[in-house]
Amino acid sequence: MRNPKILVLDRGEELATQLQSLVDDFRPVPEVVSCTRMGAVAEVLENDGPFDVLVAGPSLGTRSGLSRLSLIHEDQPAMSLVLAFSRRPDASLRDIVRTGAVDLLQLPIEDKELVDAVERASVLSRVADEAAAAQVALAAAPLVTADGSVPNQPARTYTISSATGGCGKTFFATNLAYFLVRYTGKRACIVDLDLQFGEVSTAMRLRPKFTIFDALQREDTDEDDLRSHIEEYTVQHETGVWVLAAPREPAEADRIQPPDVTRILEAVRKQFDYVIVDTPPQLNEATLAAFDLSDVLYVMATLDLPSVRNMSVFLSTLERLKVSADNVKLILNKAESDVGIDIDQVTRLFPQGFESVLPYAKEVSRSINLGMPVMAASPQAEISRLMASGMKPLLPLEQQSKMAEATTPPKKSLFRRRR
Ligand SMILES: Nc1ncnc2c1ncn2[C@@H]1O[C@H](COP(=O)(O)OP(=O)(O)O)[C@@H](O)[C@H]1O
Ligand SMILES: [Mg+2]
Incomplete structure (x- = not known):
């Protein structure tokens, strides 16, 4: 299992610094990359990716920030998105849901809570990857099971x-x-x-x-x-x-x-x-x-x-x-x-x-x-x-x-x- 990679996207460094200081609490230890320039995100995703988790900080908590995140999510569906905002963004719930985020955190956040949320997001990203791989493998699988049961029978x-x-x-x-x-x-x-x-x-x-x-x-x-x-x-x-x-x-x-x-x-x-x-x-x-x-x-x-x-x-x-x-x-x-x-x-x-x-x-x-x-x-x-x-x-x-x-x-x- 490779070590997870986490991208922190925010104009400020605080969130990335907090996460960086906690990497030893993760199993396995992740690599944390910080991106503070919104304009550079595509490049970082391309050059340093793939990432397992994207943690989006408070500067993304605007309508345009959220719509940028939706686009990123569409482009990289297996990367789990975690939103970490200091206040409820000035956008509709729908805009938040559309980003496809797996979690919404309230800043400031306790270290343990942050580790749990990011670790969970990382597991979900791997599970999604594996599920996608399994789907390909299953396409060729026979319909009759080893124990002789056939589809449409009771489970x-x-x-x-x-x-x-x-x-x-x-x-x-x-x-x-x-x-x-x-x-x-x-x-x-x-x-x-x-x-x-x-x-x-x-x-x-x-x-x-x-x-x-x-x-x-x-x-x-x-x-x-x-x-x-x-x-x-x-x-x-x-x-x-x-x-x-x-x-x-x-x-x-x-x-x-x-x-x-x-x-x-x-x-x-x-x-x-x-x-x-x-x-x-x-x-x-x-x-x-x-x-x-x-x-x-x-x-x-x-x-x-x-x-x-x-x-x-x-x-x-x-x-x-x-x-x-x-x-x-x-x-x-x-x-x-x-x-x-x-x-x-x-x-x-x-x-x-x-x-x-x-x-x-x-x-x-x-x-x-x-x-x-x-x-x-x-x-x-x-x-x-x-x-x-x-x-x-x-x-x-x-x-x-x-x-x-x-x-x-x-x-x-x-x-x-x-x-
Ligand atoms: N192999 C294991 N090693 C460590 N903890 C375990 C193990 N199996 C179960 N547990 C923990 O033991 C507790 C009881 O397990 P649980 O599944 O709730 O039991 P039950 O449903 O039979 O009452 C839970 O906290 C669970 O996480
Ligand atoms: Mg039980």
């Missing part, structure tokens, strides 16, 4: 569950959805069935206008109606992943019955290619309704005795409920070597084996901070690579080989000289 459905809280279900769900979108170019929707305390929107920094509850409030709807309108209740993350959010209030959640969950899932499955269901800890009726429709059921545990013991109980319960064990895959998360419990010991307890053993990784909190799946924010991190190899068999064969090409690390360009 492949993956449910993520665990016996205890904090195992990383939401973390895994967001990454799985991102992975599927990234490598298939198809439409994936996360359904947040942690109805009381759903955190998918928070983890992805989304502000859904509607939730599952609202979708169920449609009056006299038949199934076709719900299906054709379900997308209106979802919200899309910048990585392309769609989310049908959990209700805003526990009281709303209480009013959702298992048959409602089935209706929602059936509708979502008809409108998307992949459905990823996040669930609350423990088994409840809504989760069981999701299991019934799932192709694969992931059960997660962390590397501690209560979690492992509860996973055992959870699995025996599934057996009693006659959930087919073929579809169950186990994930051990937050595995650390020095916690006084041995990974081998745990794996021996589960003869079916773990599909993945994922380490505790600091990149995860960093990605949560950015509202990004860790596989998007830190694709080269060990945890991202481990997850990707565990998820790879879910892809159609053609994409599996494309993925092998895409994940070979590029040659380092750290020492490339600037002209």
Whole structure:
């Protein structure tokens, strides 16, 4: 992964200086270029680019400044634009939206907030690049998938569950959805069935206008109606992943019955290619309704005795409920070597084996901070690579080989000289 390049465009030097002083807080460390002459911007873009992020300072906060930015964005759509203004520009909201900016910052700004915003913009720029490359690769991809499913069938459905809280279900769900979108170019929707305390929107920094509850409030709807309108209740993350959010209030959640969950899932499955269901800890009726429709059921545990013991109980319960064990895959998360419990010991307890053993990784909190799946924010991190190899068999064969090409690390360009 090459080091990101950031262009700061502003008549004053302050913003560039602030960002320059913070480069060591970024991973990887970016190169910051400052351009203080508006007339020179085209030349800088041409000679020093491509840039991942353009940070536009307060002197661009005019109508003409914004329209200049729209033109730049049209010309270089993969470069993420961040606006950093000291006051609301004297222009309409529409002019601001037209620039295609991914963020609008208010100056003066705290260092941490600036780093997060620019880092996030940089991830988005890379994701956009990769998506464009994937689209080219996908044009040649066959229509039948490796597992034999064909288009227009209900979506492949993956449910993520665990016996205890904090195992990383939401973390895994967001990454799985991102992975599927990234490598298939198809439409994936996360359904947040942690109805009381759903955190998918928070983890992805989304502000859904509607939730599952609202979708169920449609009056006299038949199934076709719900299906054709379900997308209106979802919200899309910048990585392309769609989310049908959990209700805003526990009281709303209480009013959702298992048959409602089935209706929602059936509708979502008809409108998307992949459905990823996040669930609350423990088994409840809504989760069981999701299991019934799932192709694969992931059960997660962390590397501690209560979690492992509860996973055992959870699995025996599934057996009693006659959930087919073929579809169950186990994930051990937050595995650390020095916690006084041995990974081998745990794996021996589960003869079916773990599909993945994922380490505790600091990149995860960093990605949560950015509202990004860790596989998007830190694709080269060990945890991202481990997850990707565990998820790879879910892809159609053609994409599996494309993925092998895409994940070979590029040659380092750290020492490339600037002209
Ligand atoms: N492998 C990991 N390394 C570090 N932190 C992790 C890891 N997996 C999950 N986390 C963090 O642990 C917390 C709980 O994870 P979460 O996905 O919310 O669990 P659940 O949905 O099962 O309750 C979150 O803050 C998440 O970012
Ligand atoms: Mg959760």
